[in-house]
Amino acid sequence: MESNTHRIIQAENLNKTYQTADTETIAIADISLSINDGEFISIMGKSGSGKSTLLHILGFLDRPSTGTYIFGGVDTTSLTEEELAFIRNDKIGFIFQAFHLLPKQTVLENVMLPLVYSRIPSREHRARAEEALERVEMTHRLYHMPPQLSGGEKQRVAIARALINRPDVIFADEPTGNLDTRTGEKVMHTISELNKQGHTVILVTHESTTASFANRIVIVQDGRILSDQPNERRHVHYQK
Amino acid sequence: MRFLATTKIAFASLRSNLLRSFLTILGIIIGVLSIVLIVALGQGAQDLILSEFEGVGATAVILRPGKQPTGPADFSDTLFSESIKDRDIEALRKKENVPNAVSIDPSVIVPGAVSYGDELYRPTTFGWTATAIEELLDIQPESGEFFTADDIRERAKVAVIGSKVKEELFGDDDPIGQSITIRNHNVKVIGTFPSKGQLAFFNIDEVVLLPYTTAQRDILAIDYYQEIFIRADSEENINFVVQDVEATMREQHNITDPEKDDFFVNTQKDAVESISTVTDVLTIFLVAIASIALVVGGIGIMNIMLVSVTERTKEIGLRKAVGATNRDILTQFLIEAVMLTVGGGLIGTTGAIALAALAALVIRQQFALDWPLSVPFGAIALGIGVASAVGLAFGLYPARQASRKHPIEALRYE
Ligand SMILES: Nc1ncnc2c1ncn2[C@@H]1O[C@H](COP(=O)(O)OP(=O)(O)OP(=O)(O)O)[C@@H](O)[C@H]1O
Numbered sequence: 001m002e003s004n005t006h007r008i009i010q011a012e013n014l015n016k017t018y019q020t021a022d023t024e025t026i027a028i029a030d031i032s033l034s035i036n037d038g039e040f041i042s043i044m045g046k047s048g049s050g051k052s053t054l055l056h057i058l059g060f061l062d063r064p065s066t067g068t069y070i071f072g073g074v075d076t077t078s079l080t081e082e083e084l085a086f087i088r089n090d091k092i093g094f095i096f097q098a099f100h101l102l103p104k105q106t107v108l109e110n111v112m113l114p115l116v117y118s119r120i121p122s123r124e125h126r127a128r129a130e131e132a133l134e135r136v137e138m139t140h141r142l143y144h145m146p147p148q149l150s151g152g153e154k155q156r157v158a159i160a161r162a163l164i165n166r167p168d169v170i171f172a173d174e175p176t177g178n179l180d181t182r183t184g185e186k187v188m189h190t191i192s193e194l195n196k197q198g199h200t201v202i203l204v205t206h207e208s209t210t211a212s213f214a215n216r217i218v219i220v221q222d223g224r225i226l227s228d229q230p231n232e233r234r235h236v237h238y239q240k
Numbered sequence: 241m242r243f244l245a246t247t248k249i250a251f252a253s254l255r256s257n258l259l260r261s262f263l264t265i266l267g268i269i270i271g272v273l274s275i276v277l278i279v280a281l282g283q284g285a286q287d288l289i290l291s292e293f294e295g296v297g298a299t300a301v302i303l304r305p306g307k308q309p310t311g312p313a314d315f316s317d318t319l320f321s322e323s324i325k326d327r328d329i330e331a332l333r334k335k336e337n338v339p340n341a342v343s344i345d346p347s348v349i350v351p352g353a354v355s356y357g358d359e360l361y362r363p364t365t366f367g368w369t370a371t372a373i374e375e376l377l378d379i380q381p382e383s384g385e386f387f388t389a390d391d392i393r394e395r396a397k398v399a400v401i402g403s404k405v406k407e408e409l410f411g412d413d414d415p416i417g418q419s420i421t422i423r424n425h426n427v428k429v430i431g432t433f434p435s436k437g438q439l440a441f442f443n444i445d446e447v448v449l450l451p452y453t454t455a456q457r458d459i460l461a462i463d464y465y466q467e468i469f470i471r472a473d474s475e476e477n478i479n480f481v482v483q484d485v486e487a488t489m490r491e492q493h494n495i496t497d498p499e500k501d502d503f504f505v506n507t508q509k510d511a512v513e514s515i516s517t518v519t520d521v522l523t524i525f526l527v528a529i530a531s532i533a534l535v536v537g538g539i540g541i542m543n544i545m546l547v548s549v550t551e552r553t554k555e556i557g558l559r560k561a562v563g564a565t566n567r568d569i570l571t572q573f574l575i576e577a578v579m580l581t582v583g584g585g586l587i588g589t590t591g592a593i594a595l596a597a598l599a600a601l602v603i604r605q606q607f608a609l610d611w612p613l614s615v616p617f618g619a620i621a622l623g624i625g626v627a628s629a630v631g632l633a634f635g636l637y638p639a640r641q642a643s644r645k646h647p648i649e650a651l652r653y654e
């Protein structure tokens with residue numbers, strides 16, 4: 001692990017506007033953000049405030065309309081689609097609210113999916129998948145199909161998939177949004193554990209209980225950063 | 241590596257929709273089946289015809305009166321032309337005129353029926369030399385004998401008849417020594433041909449063969465010939481023979497402008513080439529028609545691939561989110577389309593080969609033809625090749641649609 005003060009993300013004046021019919025929607029406006037290696041950040045805000053848009057841009061699933069985004073010291077603004085695909089595959093992991101598992105593939109195959117597009121030799125795929133599944137305590141369901149899993153299990157499989165490439169940064173968009181409170185809590189413990197093991201975590205949520213796992217909370221309103229502060233009361237009430 | 245994995249993904253997705261996959265490729269199966277079947281049968285027919293001609297020999301040169309027919313109207317010119325007579329035969333037979341000719345056999349066709357007692361039959365009657373038939377068709381009399389050079393010189397009233405003629409006129413009786421009547425002339429049967437069916441130009445079973453002198457002078461009372469059969473001493477010299485025959489004939493007929501020839505010369509090579517051209521054109525024509533099925537099949541593939549791309553929008557989004565490039569997605573869907581069509585191509589080709597083999601067996605049994613029973617490797621390659629091409633052509637557009645999807649929009653798709 002590199003030093004905790006190493007800056008992994010530096011975004012400057014990010015804007016994203018959507019052109020729909022005759023109106024122009026400003027999803028995020030003039031956002032600047034620096035994130036150090038090993039941080040756990042929660043992005044909060046009302047519905048429609050631009051949280052997901054920001055996360056997608058930071059996670060290379062989308063591009064900003066204007067602004068500069070430096071990731072791991074590299075200016076990514078002018079990278080090609082192919083280079084962005086490589087970063088998605090190699091440097092980051094994404095966790096979605098709706099899990100997005102392939103329903104006709106087993107747990108094992110779902111977790112190995114990113115490796116199909118990597119340069120990692122296929123004989124290592126299975127061991128890596130099992131290791132990732134171990135970290136989310138899902139090794140007992142290797143050959144289950146996603147429809148046979150509970151919501152919490154699905155999200156843990158999705159987390160294992162996000163882990164399999166040993167990413168620098170894990171992005172999670174409302175990972176507990178489709179789960180009940182208790183299950184969501186468990187998933188948050190897992191994510192928190194990953195952060196302790198060294199992964200940088202950037203999480204979007206509108207639930208303060210979920211956000212409270214982070215060590216830093218960014219609040220977004222109307223596409224702009226309203227506040228950006230350390231989380232003093234970091235989930236003490238969760239530690240049972 | 242990555243390609244192999246992508247292939248596996250494509251295969252798994254096809255397998256999970258087995259019935260739909262099969263229905264989708266039905267058009268391709270039918271298209272490929274028809275094309276391969278047509279090509280295989282066309283090849284069989286061509287091989288058969290060519291093998292018949294090979295029997296006739298590559299050294300044969302045929303001289304006919306009139307003009308080389310280029311259309312139906314020209315045939316009458318040829319049939320009624322009387323330009324080739326005995327003095328032409330004599331000139332051609334002079335060694336210095338056509339040094340590479342080993343034999344020159346004139347022939348005449350005798351139209352009309354042949355009778356024996358009350359029995360009447362319309363065979364193919366012509367006057368020729370027995371040696372020409374013997375050499376050309378490699379045939380010996382089944383009973384009796386062939387007429388000789390002496391018979392030709394003496395205009396003997398003798399005939400050799402085919403098995404069908406024998407059956408029609410004599411039934412089970414022995415025809416040898418019996419007299420048959422041709423255009424009011426009595427001719428004695430001295431031999432019979434073995435039953436061999438269709439050989440090159442005519443059906444030997446339906447032939448009545450006379451000495452050409454007898455047929456020409458006595459029976460038809462004419463002084464010209466309808467066909468002169470010339471044999472070259474070797475295949476290499478065949479063009480010299482053609483040139484020498486043409487030169488001799490022009491000198492005989494005082495022709496200076498080849499455009500005004502009152503005769504024409506063909507070789508077996510010409511005949512073979514023109515028959516190949518006919519079967520080729522026919523094959524191409526039928527293949528073009530069958531290709532319509534293939535195009536329809538291809539559109540079916542495109543349609544189902546577009547449906548599949550839409551259905552799997554989320555999957556595409558997810559694959560992109562975890563690192564698939566546009567190219568990965570393009571390849572995946574292209575492989576899927578090609579797998580579909582090649583699967584159809586394999587089924588269609590197998591079916592076509594089975595049908596072609598069945599047809600060959602039936603033709604052999606029913607028509608006693610020596611139809612070739614071969615595996616048409618060219619047709620197999622054609623079937624698979626065409627199927628892959630259709631898959632690529634009609635799979636490209638849906639695959640591009642898939643590869644161009646935006647990851648987030650694709651993931652959000654409901
Ligand atoms: N593709 C798009 N086209 C047009 N407008 C869009 C598009 N995507 C997002 N927006 C708009 O951008 C704004 C921010 O959307 P975003 O999804 O980032 O909000 P969010 O903070 O994640 O909300 P939620 O908590 O409901 O998920 C919204 O007003 C939304 O309508």
Ligand SMILES: [Mg+2]
Pocket residue numbers: 051052053173
């Ligand atoms: Mg959102």
